[in-house]
Amino acid sequence: MCNQTGLISVFFLNELRNSWVQFAFDNVCNVAFGVDPGWLDTNRTKTASNSVNASFVQAFDYAVELTSDRFMSPVPAVWKIKRFLNIGSERKFKEAIAVIDDFAMSKDSTSTALTWFFWLIAGHPQCERLIYGELAAAVKASPTGLPTDFSYDELKKLNYLHAALSESLRLFPPVPINSRLAVADDILPDGTYVGKGWSADYSAYAMARMEKLWGPDCTEFKPERWLNIDGGFQPSDQFKFPVFHSGPRMCLGKDMAYLQIKSIAAAVMYEFEIEVVDGGGDARKMIDPPYTLSLLLKMRGGLPVRMKRRP
Numbered sequence: 001m002c003n004q005t006g007l008i009s010v011f012f013l014n015e016l017r018n019s020w021v022q023f024a025f026d027n028v029c030n031v032a033f034g035v036d037p038g039w040l041d042t043n044r045t046k047t048a049s050n051s052v053n054a055s056f057v058q059a060f061d062y063a064v065e066l067t068s069d070r071f072m073s074p075v076p077a078v079w080k081i082k083r084f085l086n087i088g089s090e091r092k093f094k095e096a097i098a099v100i101d102d103f104a105m106s107k108d109s110t111s112t113a114l115t116w117f118f119w120l121i122a123g124h125p126q127c128e129r130l131i132y133g134e135l136a137a138a139v140k141a142s143p144t145g146l147p148t149d150f151s152y153d154e155l156k157k158l159n160y161l162h163a164a165l166s167e168s169l170r171l172f173p174p175v176p177i178n179s180r181l182a183v184a185d186d187i188l189p190d191g192t193y194v195g196k197g198w199s200a201d202y203s204a205y206a207m208a209r210m211e212k213l214w215g216p217d218c219t220e221f222k223p224e225r226w227l228n229i230d231g232g233f234q235p236s237d238q239f240k241f242p243v244f245h246s247g248p249r250m251c252l253g254k255d256m257a258y259l260q261i262k263s264i265a266a267a268v269m270y271e272f273e274i275e276v277v278d279g280g281g282d283a284r285k286m287i288d289p290p291y292t293l294s295l296l297l298k299m300r301g302g303l304p305v306r307m308k309r310r311p
């Protein structure tokens with residue numbers, strides 16, 4: 001996977017979850033987070049599990065693309081007829097959904113979240129130092145003393161890391177826009193009328209950039225906004241931070257997602273220094289971040305990084 005001579009090898013972050021321990025034994029490697037499936041096909045050695053992952057990635061990307069096309073279709077009757085007759089793109093769509101159903105749907109949002117997180121951390125070296133300091137202290141205090149062995153309780157105590165992840169999710173929510181269709185006439189809490197059959201969309205991405213909600217420094221990456229004066233994590237109101245949606249249909253996997261993301265970030269950052277090829281998400285790049293517009297907020301071209309084992 002990785003090699004010490006620095007040849008490029010490519011990773012999709014989904015795989016990283018299962019196999020990061022393996023590459024931890026190498027010294028320096030070049031990897032890419034959140035790359036598109038084309039990269040995967042041409043650049044890596046295929047194993048049985050790789051091809052399962054690749055077919056999932058391809059199916060997911062196709063389904064996302066086609067769903068966007070449906071949204072933007074000027075004549076929705078066309079895709080509806082194709083779906084009814086089970087032909088063309090709609091038949092392929094159905095096949096893609098079957099592949100996705102066989103796999104964990106939540107994988108893509110989690111890897112998208114980690115991709116932006118590593119990009120932002122690379123652009124904010126001070127935050128990287130604070131996270132590493134917190135991890136080093138946790139390892140020192142741990143009964144096992146093993147760097148990769150963060151228990152559930154230990155992960156829960158990593159307040160700064162939790163704050164940095166929340167800040168990254170705030171600025172780059174994996175689900176940037178969400179929609180609802182009104183089944184009956186309604187009045188929103190602010191008095192806005194919504195008629196039956198209307199769609200009501202909200203954008204967690206845009207909301208993160210509203211001064212009214214997050215203050216004049218809303219576009220800045222500041223994990224500290226999630227901490228109280230004692231350094232404890234201070235959650236936000238769910239309606240101000242609808243990254244996992246809000247209300248009764250909120251994401252059921254929110255805690256699981258945090259746990260997954262946190263354990264990977266902790267383990268990788270404790271073992272490695274991560275150098276992002278484009279320098280990472282600093283204040284200048286926040287003006288025009290490299291995202292692609294899709295149902296998920298993917299990073300354009302993935303995130304190629306160089307990883308160096310810490311001394």
Ligand code: HEM
Nearest residue numbers: 106109110113174175243244245249250251252253256257
């Ligand atoms: C960073 C990672 C994740 C993000 C940003 C995220 C975000 C969301 C959002 C926005 C929704 C609402 C979708 C809608 O109704 O329009 C949702 C629903 C849901 N999510 Fe997640 N999710 C993540 C990870 C996970 C994980 C890891 C799991 C499972 C372990 C999961 C399970 C679910 C389920 C079951 C629902 C449907 C809840 C319902 O409709 O009642 N999610 N998620």
